Amino acid sequence: MRFSKKSEYALRALIELTGQYNRKLLQRHEIGRKQNIPIEFLEQILLTLKNAGLLAAQRGVGGGYRLLKSPDTVTLGQVIRILDGPLAPIGCVSKTAYQKCKDCPHADTKNCPVQHVMLDVRNAIADILDNYTLSDFAAGPKKRSLS
Amino acid sequence: MRFSKKSEYALRALIELTGQYNRKLLQRHEIGRKQNIPIEFLEQILLTLKNAGLLAAQRGVGGGYRLLKSPDTVTLGQVIRILDGPLAPIGCVSKTAYQKCKDCPHADTKNCPVQHVMLDVRNAIADILDNYTLSDFAAGPKKRSLS
DNA sequence: CAAATAGTTTACAGACTCTCTTGACAATCA
DNA sequence: TGATTGTCAAGAGAGTCTGTAAACTATTTG
Numbered sequence: 003m004r005f006s007k008k009s010e011y012a013l014r015a016l017i018e019l020t021g022q023y024n025r026k027l028l029q030r031h032e033i034g035r036k037q038n039i040p041i042e043f044l045e046q047i048l049l050t051l052k053n054a055g056l057l058a059a060q061r062g063v064g065g066g067y068r069l070l071k072s073p074d075t076v077t078l079g080q081v082i083r084i085l086d087g088p089l090a091p092i093g094c095v096s097k098t099a100y101q102k103c104k105d106c107p108h109a110d111t112k113n114c115p116v117q118h119v120m121l122d123v124r125n126a127i128a129d130i131l132d133n134y135t136l137s138d139f140a141a142g143p144k145k146r147s148l149s
Numbered sequence: 150m151r152f153s154k155k156s157e158y159a160l161r162a163l164i165e166l167t168g169q170y171n172r173k174l175l176q177r178h179e180i181g182r183k184q185n186i187p188i189e190f191l192e193q194i195l196l197t198l199k200n201a202g203l204l205a206a207q208r209g210v211g212g213g214y215r216l217l218k219s220p221d222t223v224t225l226g227q228v229i230r231i232l233d234g235p236l237a238p239i240g241c242v243s244k245t246a247y248q249k250c251k252d253c254p255h256a257d258t259k260n261c262p263v264q265h266v267m268l269d270v271r272n273a274i275a276d277i278l279d280n281y282t283l284s285d286f287a288a289g290p291k292k293r294s295l296s
Numbered sequence: 297c298a299a300a301t302a303g304t305t306t307a308c309a310g311a312c313t314c315t316c317t318t319g320a321c322a323a324t325c326a
Numbered sequence: 327t328g329a330t331t332g333t334c335a336a337g338a339g340a341g342t343c344t345g346t347a348a349a350c351t352a353t354t355t356g
Binding site (some may be wrong): 029030048 | 333
Binding site (some may be wrong): 008040043061064093 | 312315317318326
């Protein structure tokens with residue numbers, strides 16, 4: 003039950019980009035060096051984030067990446083879903099990418115014990131990650147609701 | 150961010166075994182048939198659960214598996230950790246299998262934003278799964294604290 | 297004892313994913 | 327034009343996931 007390196011790198015890269023929001027462009031190698039991320043892999047990740055509409059890129063001399071959306075409006079949940087897909091621990095409790103269980107004898111009955119507890123888990127995860135913005139995140143550890 | 154089929158099958162199998170706790174032995178194919186689980190794969194899972202001390206097995210005619218521990222004392226968190234490893238979404242926030250970050254620039258500083266939020270996530274997951282017993286689980290959907 | 301039953305163990309196969317690299321290409325700027 | 331920087335497609339290598347297969351051991355029944 004792990005998040006991928008991709009997601010982790012994406013979040014770390016976004017710390018840098020949030021720090022430069024509305025300021026300057028950041029190049030791949032700057033981000034890679036500061037956050038210690040393999041640069042070619044990072045590139046893929048930045049591209050994915052760009053294609054998802056979070057970043058803008060500029061080519062050529064003095065080019066680089068910048069955060070397109072306000073860091074107040076982007077949540078960690080959004081970022082992780084872009085890289086890792088749904089937060090839900092099993093497909094049949096995902097709200098953004100629901101998939102019907104194929105082999106569960108309780109499928110469709112609304113009485114599946116597995117589904118019930120996994121939905122709790124999904125909601126707990128989403129409650130945290132969908133309410134945590136890049137601004138919160140880049141500001142570093144701070145008071146949060148309750149653990 | 151998915152739990153494996155192994156964990157899901159394990160939980161479904163344990164519903165059956167909890168239902169027969171202190172009653173009769175259940176054979177692989179009974180469990181497999183009722184829960185619609187590929188029998189040879191199920192076998193591996195039951196073995197793993199047995200080796201973890203949750204089940205007892207008996208060979209020969211009339212053999213089968215039974216739950217060894219009281220279903221009140223076994224939590225879903227325990228089961229999932231046996232099959233899928235730690236609940237934590239990244240190694241550096243696992244309480245049962247901590248692993249130091251290798252590439253994080255904040256490693257060891259206690260100021261890592263990623264670590265901070267992921268710890269929240271880990272705790273949210275563990276709070277649910279480590280407080281949900283097989284008895285709760287096999288009893289089916291019921292009132293739980295708060296979602 | 298013999299045969300049937302049922303769990304045990306080991307091996308592995310196919311598909312897929314994860315992490316990362318490579319190389320050719322396109323746009324921008326000096 | 328040439329250097330810089332992002333874009334895109336492909337794939338390599340290792341590992342994991344989901345299962346299958348086959349030989350083995352223990353137990354019970356007859």
